[in-house]
Amino acid sequence: MIVLNILITNDDGVKAEGIAVLKKVLMQSGHSVTVAAPETEKSATGHAITLRRPIWVKEIEKDGGFFGYGVTGTPADSVKIGVLELASEKVDLVVSGINRGANLGTDIPYSGTVSGALEASIMGYPAVAISSIDPHDPYFETAAAFLVKYLKEFDIRTIPNLGALNINVPSIPYEELKGYKITRQSSRRFDDYYEKREDPYGNYYYWLMGNIKKEKLPEDNDWVAIEHDYVSISPLTIFMNDNRWYEELKKGR
Protein backbone atom coordinates (compact mmCIF):
# COMPACT_ATOMS: atom_id res chain seq x y z
CA MET A 1 0.00 0.00 0.00
CA ILE A 2 0.96 3.65 -0.37
CA VAL A 3 2.13 5.31 2.82
CA LEU A 4 1.02 8.91 3.03
CA ASN A 5 2.15 11.90 5.07
CA ILE A 6 -1.19 13.08 6.39
CA LEU A 7 -1.99 16.33 8.16
CA ILE A 8 -5.12 16.04 10.30
CA THR A 9 -7.22 18.96 11.45
CA ASN A 10 -10.80 19.35 12.70
CA ASP A 11 -13.16 21.96 14.08
CA ASP A 12 -14.13 20.20 17.30
CA GLY A 13 -10.70 21.02 18.77
CA VAL A 14 -7.43 19.15 19.13
CA LYS A 15 -8.68 17.29 22.21
CA ALA A 16 -11.82 15.92 20.54
CA GLU A 17 -12.39 12.19 20.37
CA GLY A 18 -12.91 12.16 16.58
CA ILE A 19 -9.39 13.37 15.85
CA ALA A 20 -7.86 10.87 18.30
CA VAL A 21 -9.66 7.94 16.68
CA LEU A 22 -8.70 9.14 13.21
CA LYS A 23 -5.04 9.53 14.13
CA LYS A 24 -4.87 6.10 15.77
CA VAL A 25 -6.49 4.26 12.88
CA LEU A 26 -4.47 6.06 10.18
CA MET A 27 -1.21 5.31 12.03
CA GLN A 28 -2.19 1.67 12.55
CA SER A 29 -2.57 1.50 8.76
CA GLY A 30 1.01 2.66 8.33
CA HIS A 31 0.43 6.30 7.43
CA SER A 32 2.52 9.08 8.94
CA VAL A 33 0.36 11.65 10.75
CA THR A 34 0.75 15.22 12.02
CA VAL A 35 -2.13 16.76 13.99
CA ALA A 36 -2.69 20.53 13.83
CA ALA A 37 -6.09 21.62 15.04
CA PRO A 38 -7.78 24.44 16.93
CA GLU A 39 -6.89 24.47 20.61
CA THR A 40 -10.59 24.92 21.45
CA GLU A 41 -13.84 23.97 19.76
CA LYS A 42 -14.55 25.95 16.56
CA SER A 43 -17.76 24.44 15.22
CA ALA A 44 -19.79 26.51 12.71
CA THR A 45 -16.78 28.74 12.22
CA GLY A 46 -17.00 28.49 8.44
CA HIS A 47 -13.91 29.38 6.47
CA ALA A 48 -12.79 32.02 8.98
CA ILE A 49 -9.09 32.80 9.09
CA THR A 50 -6.98 34.88 11.46
CA LEU A 51 -5.66 38.11 9.99
CA ARG A 52 -4.28 41.17 11.77
CA ARG A 53 -3.55 39.10 14.88
CA PRO A 54 -0.91 36.39 15.24
CA ILE A 55 -1.60 32.77 16.17
CA TRP A 56 0.14 30.66 18.80
CA VAL A 57 0.95 26.97 18.59
CA LYS A 58 1.10 24.65 21.60
CA GLU A 59 2.36 21.10 21.82
CA ILE A 60 -0.43 18.91 23.14
CA GLU A 61 0.27 15.72 25.11
CA LYS A 62 -1.96 12.71 25.41
CA ASP A 63 -1.45 9.50 27.38
CA GLY A 64 2.03 10.68 28.36
CA GLY A 65 3.27 11.35 24.82
CA PHE A 66 3.20 14.05 22.13
CA PHE A 67 -0.16 14.02 20.34
CA GLY A 68 -0.19 17.08 18.09
CA TYR A 69 -0.34 20.86 17.81
CA GLY A 70 -3.05 23.07 19.28
CA VAL A 71 -3.48 26.27 17.28
CA THR A 72 -5.10 29.45 18.65
CA GLY A 73 -7.11 29.86 15.48
CA THR A 74 -9.59 28.24 13.11
CA PRO A 75 -9.45 24.99 11.12
CA ALA A 76 -8.24 27.01 8.09
CA ASP A 77 -5.46 28.57 10.21
CA SER A 78 -4.50 25.11 11.47
CA VAL A 79 -4.20 23.74 7.95
CA LYS A 80 -2.13 26.70 6.76
CA ILE A 81 0.34 26.58 9.61
CA GLY A 82 0.29 22.79 9.74
CA VAL A 83 1.33 22.48 6.11
CA LEU A 84 3.74 25.44 6.07
CA GLU A 85 5.40 25.23 9.50
CA LEU A 86 4.50 22.17 11.57
CA ALA A 87 4.60 19.04 9.42
CA SER A 88 8.16 17.77 9.27
CA GLU A 89 7.76 16.34 5.77
CA LYS A 90 5.84 17.43 2.68
CA VAL A 91 2.16 16.74 3.26
CA ASP A 92 0.53 14.32 0.79
CA LEU A 93 -3.03 14.63 2.06
CA VAL A 94 -4.99 16.79 4.50
CA VAL A 95 -7.85 15.09 6.35
CA SER A 96 -10.30 17.27 8.28
CA GLY A 97 -12.29 15.40 10.90
CA ILE A 98 -13.72 13.17 12.08
CA ASN A 99 -16.43 15.69 12.80
CA ARG A 100 -19.00 14.99 15.46
CA GLY A 101 -22.15 15.60 13.37
CA ALA A 102 -23.19 15.78 9.72
CA ASN A 103 -21.92 18.26 7.11
CA LEU A 104 -24.55 17.94 4.40
CA GLY A 105 -26.38 20.34 2.10
CA THR A 106 -26.42 23.90 3.37
CA ASP A 107 -24.40 22.88 6.46
CA ILE A 108 -21.35 23.06 4.21
CA PRO A 109 -20.76 26.84 4.10
CA TYR A 110 -20.89 26.97 7.93
CA SER A 111 -18.69 23.94 8.40
CA GLY A 112 -15.26 24.37 9.88
CA THR A 113 -14.56 20.74 8.98
CA VAL A 114 -15.23 21.18 5.26
CA SER A 115 -13.44 24.54 5.28
CA GLY A 116 -10.33 22.82 6.65
CA ALA A 117 -10.30 20.58 3.59
CA LEU A 118 -11.08 23.43 1.19
CA GLU A 119 -8.27 25.50 2.71
CA ALA A 120 -5.87 22.70 1.82
CA SER A 121 -7.22 22.67 -1.73
CA ILE A 122 -6.65 26.44 -2.06
CA MET A 123 -3.04 25.80 -0.99
CA GLY A 124 -2.74 23.08 -3.65
CA TYR A 125 -2.93 19.97 -1.43
CA PRO A 126 -5.25 16.97 -1.85
CA ALA A 127 -7.87 17.05 0.88
CA VAL A 128 -10.78 15.18 2.39
CA ALA A 129 -13.35 16.22 5.02
CA ILE A 130 -14.94 13.43 7.04
CA SER A 131 -17.91 13.57 9.39
CA SER A 132 -19.88 11.09 11.48
CA ILE A 133 -23.48 12.11 11.14
CA ASP A 134 -24.83 11.55 14.65
CA PRO A 135 -23.33 14.01 17.18
CA HIS A 136 -24.70 12.01 20.12
CA ASP A 137 -23.53 8.53 19.15
CA PRO A 138 -21.01 9.11 16.35
CA TYR A 139 -19.34 5.71 15.81
CA PHE A 140 -16.01 7.35 14.91
CA GLU A 141 -14.43 3.91 14.37
CA THR A 142 -16.81 3.25 11.49
CA ALA A 143 -15.81 6.49 9.76
CA ALA A 144 -12.09 5.91 10.36
CA ALA A 145 -12.26 2.33 9.06
CA PHE A 146 -14.13 3.48 5.98
CA LEU A 147 -11.54 6.19 5.24
CA VAL A 148 -8.63 3.78 5.54
CA LYS A 149 -10.30 1.36 3.16
CA TYR A 150 -11.28 4.11 0.70
CA LEU A 151 -7.72 5.48 0.61
CA LYS A 152 -6.54 2.06 -0.59
CA GLU A 153 -8.76 2.18 -3.68
CA PHE A 154 -8.99 5.92 -4.35
CA ASP A 155 -5.99 7.68 -5.93
CA ILE A 156 -5.70 11.03 -4.16
CA ARG A 157 -3.64 12.37 -7.06
CA THR A 158 -6.86 12.49 -9.11
CA ILE A 159 -8.31 15.21 -6.85
CA PRO A 160 -8.57 18.23 -9.14
CA ASN A 161 -7.07 21.63 -8.52
CA LEU A 162 -9.15 23.53 -5.92
CA GLY A 163 -11.28 20.48 -5.15
CA ALA A 164 -11.82 18.35 -2.03
CA LEU A 165 -13.98 15.38 -1.05
CA ASN A 166 -16.70 15.80 1.55
CA ILE A 167 -17.36 12.41 3.17
CA ASN A 168 -20.24 11.80 5.59
CA VAL A 169 -20.53 8.44 7.31
CA PRO A 170 -23.65 6.95 8.91
CA SER A 171 -23.26 6.39 12.65
CA ILE A 172 -23.73 2.63 12.63
CA PRO A 173 -21.43 -0.37 13.02
CA TYR A 174 -19.06 -0.76 10.04
CA GLU A 175 -20.62 -4.07 8.95
CA GLU A 176 -24.00 -2.38 8.57
CA LEU A 177 -22.78 0.19 5.99
CA LYS A 178 -24.41 -0.56 2.63
CA GLY A 179 -21.40 0.88 0.75
CA TYR A 180 -20.83 4.38 -0.56
CA LYS A 181 -22.40 6.70 -3.11
CA ILE A 182 -20.87 9.56 -5.06
CA THR A 183 -23.26 12.41 -4.34
CA ARG A 184 -23.98 16.09 -4.80
CA GLN A 185 -24.33 18.71 -2.09
CA SER A 186 -28.06 19.06 -1.59
CA SER A 187 -30.23 22.03 -0.68
CA ARG A 188 -31.12 20.43 2.65
CA ARG A 189 -31.62 23.41 4.94
CA PHE A 190 -33.12 24.61 8.17
CA ASP A 191 -36.17 26.67 8.94
CA ASP A 192 -34.75 29.04 11.52
CA TYR A 193 -36.30 31.04 14.28
CA TYR A 194 -35.04 32.83 17.38
CA GLU A 195 -36.08 32.39 20.97
CA LYS A 196 -36.01 35.84 22.55
CA ARG A 197 -35.22 36.23 26.27
CA GLU A 198 -34.49 39.09 28.63
CA ASP A 199 -31.20 39.01 30.48
CA PRO A 200 -30.86 40.03 34.18
CA TYR A 201 -29.85 43.54 33.05
CA GLY A 202 -32.96 44.18 30.95
CA ASN A 203 -31.37 43.49 27.56
CA TYR A 204 -32.84 41.08 25.03
CA TYR A 205 -30.84 38.15 23.77
CA TYR A 206 -31.66 35.55 21.16
CA TRP A 207 -31.06 31.81 20.81
CA LEU A 208 -30.98 30.44 17.27
CA MET A 209 -33.30 27.49 16.83
CA GLY A 210 -34.34 25.55 13.75
CA ASN A 211 -35.72 22.41 12.20
CA ILE A 212 -34.72 20.70 8.97
CA LYS A 213 -37.03 21.84 6.18
CA LYS A 214 -39.04 19.06 4.61
CA GLU A 215 -38.15 19.36 0.94
CA LYS A 216 -38.10 16.81 -1.86
CA LEU A 217 -34.44 16.30 -2.78
CA PRO A 218 -33.00 14.68 -5.94
CA GLU A 219 -31.89 11.05 -5.65
CA ASP A 220 -28.15 11.63 -6.18
CA ASN A 221 -27.67 13.92 -3.20
CA ASP A 222 -25.68 13.66 0.02
CA TRP A 223 -28.60 13.53 2.40
CA VAL A 224 -30.48 10.73 0.61
CA ALA A 225 -27.36 8.52 0.60
CA ILE A 226 -27.00 8.89 4.36
CA GLU A 227 -30.66 8.15 4.99
CA HIS A 228 -30.19 4.80 3.23
CA ASP A 229 -27.08 3.86 5.27
CA TYR A 230 -24.59 4.63 2.50
CA VAL A 231 -21.47 6.71 3.01
CA SER A 232 -21.89 9.95 1.04
CA ILE A 233 -18.86 11.17 -0.93
CA SER A 234 -19.37 14.60 -2.52
CA PRO A 235 -16.72 16.06 -4.84
CA LEU A 236 -16.62 19.77 -3.95
CA THR A 237 -14.80 22.78 -5.37
CA ILE A 238 -14.02 26.18 -3.93
CA PHE A 239 -15.66 27.73 -7.01
CA MET A 240 -19.18 28.94 -6.27
CA ASN A 241 -20.02 30.01 -9.82
CA ASP A 242 -23.63 29.49 -10.86
CA ASN A 243 -22.91 28.59 -14.48
CA ARG A 244 -26.50 28.55 -15.72
CA TRP A 245 -27.24 31.95 -14.20
CA TYR A 246 -23.95 33.25 -15.62
CA GLU A 247 -25.03 32.27 -19.14
CA GLU A 248 -28.43 33.94 -18.63
CA LEU A 249 -26.89 37.18 -17.40
CA LYS A 250 -24.39 37.18 -20.27
CA LYS A 251 -27.24 36.82 -22.77
CA GLY A 252 -29.14 39.63 -21.07
CA ARG A 253 -26.48 42.20 -21.93
Next chain:
Amino acid sequence: MIVLNILITNDDGVKAEGIAVLKKVLMQSGHSVTVAAPETEKSATGHAITLRRPIWVKEIEKDGGFFGYGVTGTPADSVKIGVLELASEKVDLVVSGINRGANLGTDIPYSGTVSGALEASIMGYPAVAISSIDPHDPYFETAAAFLVKYLKEFDIRTIPNLGALNINVPSIPYEELKGYKITRQSSRRFDDYYEKREDPYGNYYYWLMGNIKKEKLPEDNDWVAIEHDYVSISPLTIFMNDNRWYEELKKGR
Protein backbone atom coordinates in the same frame (compact mmCIF):
# COMPACT_ATOMS: atom_id res chain seq x y z
CA MET B 1 -38.95 53.02 -9.92
CA ILE B 2 -39.48 50.07 -7.59
CA VAL B 3 -39.07 50.85 -3.91
CA LEU B 4 -37.46 47.99 -2.01
CA ASN B 5 -37.28 47.02 1.65
CA ILE B 6 -33.56 46.43 1.97
CA LEU B 7 -31.69 44.84 4.84
CA ILE B 8 -28.04 45.91 4.93
CA THR B 9 -25.26 44.03 6.66
CA ASN B 10 -21.48 43.97 6.36
CA ASP B 11 -18.42 42.43 7.97
CA ASP B 12 -16.52 45.63 8.78
CA GLY B 13 -18.95 46.35 11.62
CA VAL B 14 -22.04 48.50 12.04
CA LYS B 15 -19.94 51.64 12.55
CA ALA B 16 -17.94 51.26 9.33
CA GLU B 17 -18.01 54.00 6.73
CA GLY B 18 -19.03 51.67 3.89
CA ILE B 19 -22.34 50.77 5.48
CA ALA B 20 -23.13 54.43 6.28
CA VAL B 21 -22.53 55.51 2.68
CA LEU B 22 -24.60 52.59 1.37
CA LYS B 23 -27.51 53.36 3.69
CA LYS B 24 -27.50 57.05 2.82
CA VAL B 25 -27.41 56.53 -0.94
CA LEU B 26 -30.06 53.77 -0.93
CA MET B 27 -32.40 55.94 1.18
CA GLN B 28 -31.82 58.97 -1.04
CA SER B 29 -32.98 56.76 -3.92
CA GLY B 30 -36.24 56.09 -2.11
CA HIS B 31 -35.56 52.60 -0.76
CA SER B 32 -36.49 51.64 2.77
CA VAL B 33 -33.46 50.42 4.74
CA THR B 34 -32.82 48.43 7.93
CA VAL B 35 -29.21 48.00 9.09
CA ALA B 36 -28.23 44.87 11.05
CA ALA B 37 -24.51 44.27 11.21
CA PRO B 38 -21.84 42.97 13.55
CA GLU B 39 -21.19 45.28 16.47
CA THR B 40 -17.44 44.92 15.88
CA GLU B 41 -15.28 44.19 12.85
CA LYS B 42 -15.62 40.60 11.56
CA SER B 43 -13.44 40.52 8.46
CA ALA B 44 -12.28 37.12 7.18
CA THR B 45 -14.90 35.49 9.36
CA GLY B 46 -16.22 33.36 6.50
CA HIS B 47 -19.69 31.91 6.90
CA ALA B 48 -19.35 31.52 10.67
CA ILE B 49 -22.57 31.49 12.66
CA THR B 50 -23.25 31.59 16.39
CA LEU B 51 -24.58 28.34 17.84
CA ARG B 52 -24.70 27.20 21.47
CA ARG B 53 -24.42 30.83 22.65
CA PRO B 54 -27.06 33.53 22.31
CA ILE B 55 -26.59 36.84 20.49
CA TRP B 56 -27.45 40.32 21.72
CA VAL B 57 -28.77 43.20 19.67
CA LYS B 58 -28.04 46.86 20.41
CA GLU B 59 -29.61 49.95 18.91
CA ILE B 60 -26.85 52.08 17.40
CA GLU B 61 -27.16 55.85 17.12
CA LYS B 62 -25.43 58.09 14.62
CA ASP B 63 -25.59 61.88 14.25
CA GLY B 64 -28.19 62.03 17.01
CA GLY B 65 -30.61 59.54 15.45
CA PHE B 66 -31.23 55.79 15.19
CA PHE B 67 -28.88 54.26 12.61
CA GLY B 68 -29.32 50.51 12.89
CA TYR B 69 -28.77 47.34 14.93
CA GLY B 70 -25.42 46.12 16.21
CA VAL B 71 -25.36 42.34 16.60
CA THR B 72 -22.91 40.45 18.83
CA GLY B 73 -22.26 37.93 16.08
CA THR B 74 -21.16 37.43 12.51
CA PRO B 75 -22.52 38.79 9.21
CA ALA B 76 -24.53 35.54 8.80
CA ASP B 77 -26.01 35.99 12.30
CA SER B 78 -26.87 39.60 11.47
CA VAL B 79 -28.73 38.59 8.31
CA LYS B 80 -30.65 35.84 10.09
CA ILE B 81 -31.79 38.01 12.96
CA GLY B 82 -32.23 41.06 10.73
CA VAL B 83 -34.65 39.24 8.44
CA LEU B 84 -36.43 37.23 11.15
CA GLU B 85 -36.63 39.71 14.05
CA LEU B 86 -35.42 43.23 13.29
CA ALA B 87 -36.79 44.40 9.94
CA SER B 88 -40.28 45.81 10.47
CA GLU B 89 -41.50 44.76 7.02
CA LYS B 90 -40.80 41.76 4.79
CA VAL B 91 -37.32 42.15 3.32
CA ASP B 92 -37.15 42.32 -0.50
CA LEU B 93 -33.37 42.35 -0.81
CA VAL B 94 -30.32 41.84 1.42
CA VAL B 95 -27.24 43.89 0.54
CA SER B 96 -23.95 43.01 2.24
CA GLY B 97 -21.38 45.80 2.13
CA ILE B 98 -19.93 48.05 1.06
CA ASN B 99 -16.82 46.12 2.02
CA ARG B 100 -13.53 47.92 2.42
CA GLY B 101 -11.41 45.75 0.10
CA ALA B 102 -11.89 43.25 -2.72
CA ASN B 103 -13.70 39.91 -2.52
CA LEU B 104 -12.43 38.15 -5.63
CA GLY B 105 -11.30 34.63 -6.49
CA THR B 106 -10.29 32.61 -3.47
CA ASP B 107 -11.07 35.55 -1.16
CA ILE B 108 -14.69 34.47 -1.41
CA PRO B 109 -14.73 31.52 1.02
CA TYR B 110 -13.09 33.72 3.70
CA SER B 111 -15.34 36.68 3.06
CA GLY B 112 -17.83 37.72 5.70
CA THR B 113 -19.32 40.11 3.15
CA VAL B 114 -20.10 37.43 0.57
CA SER B 115 -21.25 35.06 3.33
CA GLY B 116 -23.78 37.67 4.45
CA ALA B 117 -25.33 37.59 0.98
CA LEU B 118 -25.15 33.78 0.73
CA GLU B 119 -26.83 33.48 4.15
CA ALA B 120 -29.75 35.48 2.78
CA SER B 121 -29.92 33.16 -0.23
CA ILE B 122 -30.04 30.09 2.04
CA MET B 123 -32.99 31.74 3.80
CA GLY B 124 -34.69 32.32 0.44
CA TYR B 125 -34.07 36.07 0.04
CA PRO B 126 -32.55 37.84 -2.99
CA ALA B 127 -29.09 39.06 -2.07
CA VAL B 128 -26.10 41.04 -3.30
CA ALA B 129 -22.60 41.44 -1.84
CA ILE B 130 -20.76 44.62 -2.77
CA SER B 131 -17.11 45.53 -2.21
CA SER B 132 -14.84 48.45 -3.04
CA ILE B 133 -11.57 46.95 -4.06
CA ASP B 134 -9.04 49.32 -2.49
CA PRO B 135 -9.06 49.12 1.32
CA HIS B 136 -6.94 52.27 1.64
CA ASP B 137 -8.88 54.58 -0.69
CA PRO B 138 -12.18 52.78 -1.30
CA TYR B 139 -14.40 55.37 -3.07
CA PHE B 140 -17.54 54.01 -1.40
CA GLU B 141 -19.67 56.59 -3.22
CA THR B 142 -18.74 55.03 -6.57
CA ALA B 143 -19.87 51.59 -5.41
CA ALA B 144 -23.10 52.94 -3.88
CA ALA B 145 -23.96 54.93 -7.01
CA PHE B 146 -23.30 51.90 -9.18
CA LEU B 147 -25.56 49.69 -7.05
CA VAL B 148 -28.45 52.17 -7.15
CA LYS B 149 -28.19 52.39 -10.92
CA TYR B 150 -27.88 48.63 -11.35
CA LEU B 151 -30.96 48.00 -9.19
CA LYS B 152 -32.98 50.12 -11.62
CA GLU B 153 -32.15 47.86 -14.56
CA PHE B 154 -31.70 44.48 -12.87
CA ASP B 155 -34.78 42.58 -11.72
CA ILE B 156 -33.88 41.05 -8.35
CA ARG B 157 -36.72 38.54 -8.75
CA THR B 158 -34.56 36.76 -11.37
CA ILE B 159 -31.98 35.79 -8.72
CA PRO B 160 -32.23 31.99 -8.58
CA ASN B 161 -32.87 29.91 -5.49
CA LEU B 162 -29.71 29.71 -3.37
CA GLY B 163 -27.88 32.26 -5.52
CA ALA B 164 -26.46 35.72 -4.85
CA LEU B 165 -24.53 38.35 -6.81
CA ASN B 166 -20.97 39.21 -5.82
CA ILE B 167 -20.21 42.75 -7.00
CA ASN B 168 -16.73 44.29 -6.83
CA VAL B 169 -16.26 47.94 -7.78
CA PRO B 170 -13.01 49.63 -8.79
CA SER B 171 -11.99 52.38 -6.39
CA ILE B 172 -12.08 55.25 -8.85
CA PRO B 173 -14.45 58.15 -9.50
CA TYR B 174 -17.84 56.99 -10.85
CA GLU B 175 -17.32 58.70 -14.23
CA GLU B 176 -14.16 56.67 -14.79
CA LEU B 177 -15.91 53.28 -14.56
CA LYS B 178 -15.85 51.62 -17.97
CA GLY B 179 -19.11 49.76 -17.25
CA TYR B 180 -19.66 46.31 -15.81
CA LYS B 181 -18.90 42.75 -16.78
CA ILE B 182 -20.66 39.52 -15.81
CA THR B 183 -17.80 37.39 -14.52
CA ARG B 184 -16.81 34.13 -12.90
CA GLN B 185 -15.07 33.66 -9.58
CA SER B 186 -11.42 33.18 -10.48
CA SER B 187 -8.68 31.09 -8.91
CA ARG B 188 -6.77 34.23 -7.91
CA ARG B 189 -5.00 33.22 -4.72
CA PHE B 190 -2.21 34.02 -2.34
CA ASP B 191 1.16 32.45 -1.75
CA ASP B 192 1.20 32.34 2.03
CA TYR B 193 3.98 32.22 4.54
CA TYR B 194 4.31 32.86 8.26
CA GLU B 195 6.59 35.21 10.08
CA LYS B 196 7.63 33.49 13.31
CA ARG B 197 8.42 35.52 16.42
CA GLU B 198 9.09 34.81 20.07
CA ASP B 199 6.82 36.46 22.62
CA PRO B 200 8.11 37.94 25.91
CA TYR B 201 7.22 34.66 27.65
CA GLY B 202 9.32 32.46 25.38
CA ASN B 203 6.45 31.16 23.22
CA TYR B 204 6.46 31.31 19.44
CA TYR B 205 3.73 33.14 17.56
CA TYR B 206 3.09 33.49 13.85
CA TRP B 207 1.89 36.29 11.58
CA LEU B 208 0.22 35.23 8.35
CA MET B 209 1.75 36.98 5.34
CA GLY B 210 1.22 36.49 1.63
CA ASN B 211 1.42 37.81 -1.88
CA ILE B 212 -0.99 37.33 -4.77
CA LYS B 213 0.17 34.44 -6.93
CA LYS B 214 0.97 35.38 -10.49
CA GLU B 215 -1.22 33.06 -12.50
CA LYS B 216 -2.72 33.36 -15.96
CA LEU B 217 -6.48 33.73 -15.47
CA PRO B 218 -9.24 33.28 -18.07
CA GLU B 219 -10.66 36.46 -19.63
CA ASP B 220 -14.17 36.20 -18.19
CA ASN B 221 -13.14 36.28 -14.55
CA ASP B 222 -13.71 38.70 -11.69
CA TRP B 223 -10.13 39.85 -11.28
CA VAL B 224 -9.54 40.69 -14.95
CA ALA B 225 -12.68 42.86 -15.06
CA ILE B 226 -11.49 44.90 -12.08
CA GLU B 227 -8.01 45.35 -13.53
CA HIS B 228 -9.61 46.97 -16.58
CA ASP B 229 -11.76 49.38 -14.53
CA TYR B 230 -15.00 47.44 -15.01
CA VAL B 231 -17.34 46.55 -12.18
CA SER B 232 -17.28 42.76 -11.74
CA ILE B 233 -20.63 41.04 -11.19
CA SER B 234 -20.31 37.31 -10.42
CA PRO B 235 -23.43 35.15 -10.10
CA LEU B 236 -22.66 32.80 -7.22
CA THR B 237 -24.45 29.84 -5.66
CA ILE B 238 -24.12 28.14 -2.29
CA PHE B 239 -23.61 24.84 -4.13
CA MET B 240 -19.95 23.84 -4.27
CA ASN B 241 -20.43 20.73 -6.41
CA ASP B 242 -17.62 20.02 -8.86
CA ASN B 243 -19.83 18.63 -11.63
CA ARG B 244 -17.06 17.42 -13.93
CA TRP B 245 -15.31 15.57 -11.13
CA TYR B 246 -18.69 14.15 -10.02
CA GLU B 247 -19.21 12.63 -13.48
CA GLU B 248 -15.69 11.17 -13.45
CA LEU B 249 -16.16 9.59 -10.03
CA LYS B 250 -19.54 8.20 -11.05
CA LYS B 251 -17.98 6.57 -14.10
CA GLY B 252 -15.18 5.12 -11.99
CA ARG B 253 -17.53 2.94 -9.95
